[in-house]
Amino acid sequence: MQPDDTDRRILRHWLAEPDLPRADLASRAGVTTATLWRRLERLREGGVIRAERAVIDWRRLGYEVEVSLRFTLDKTNPRAFDEFLDQAREVPEVVGIETFLGRVDVRLNVIARDMAHWQEIYRARILTLPHISDIEALMLVSTIKETEALPL
Known part of the structure; x- marks a missing residue:
């Protein structure tokens, strides 16, 4: 349509x-x-409107830290992507998962209450994900523009 x-x-x-x-x-x-x-x-x-949803401000719920993690996976295992994604979906603090073509294979967006909580998530949940070859962490400092509006 x-x-x-x-x-x-x-x-x-x-x-x-x-x-x-x-x-x-x-x-x-x-x-x-x-x-x-x-x-x-x-x-x-027609699939133009996929859903109506609530947009929650995570910071107002006490999540002060947001980190974008970029992963390169060890692709010698043919199930590396599937196994990594299956386990990443199970981490409650992961609020976004994206896959890419190029040097970076997967990006996870992770929220945490504070730095101590972030360290706990990183050590116990992120580093235990399978098939990780390399990780790059980008800590969010500020959001300059955030919109779901389209140039209609």
């Missing part, structure tokens, strides 16, 4: 103010509430 200009206008307003009541969203997008509902349903069915 290919969204049209009206769909993009709806999505643009929705991304700008996700908590906006549907009637207000319809008004801002220049459509009726019934049209809005039909179009949102069509966008869901």
Whole structure:
């Protein structure tokens, strides 16, 4: 399904103010509430809208440390990727997993309450992951831009 200009206008307003009541969203997008509902349903069915979710500020829950870990895996084992990813998914503090082509194979985004908690996670859960050839850790200092908005 290919969204049209009206769909993009709806999505643009929705991304700008996700908590906006549907009637207000319809008004801002220049459509009726019934049209809005039909179009949102069509966008869901077409896979454009994959989910509606809560965005949680981890820092407000006491997680002050965020680290991006870049892994190069020992690829002499044909199951290295699968075994690494299966075990990485089981680490509760891992909030993001991405795979790459290139020098870096996998990136994990990990959160911790403080540096002591980070050390505990790193030693007990990260270093025990299988097939690690090399690790690079990048500690987040500040987030300059963070958005889920698209150039619609």
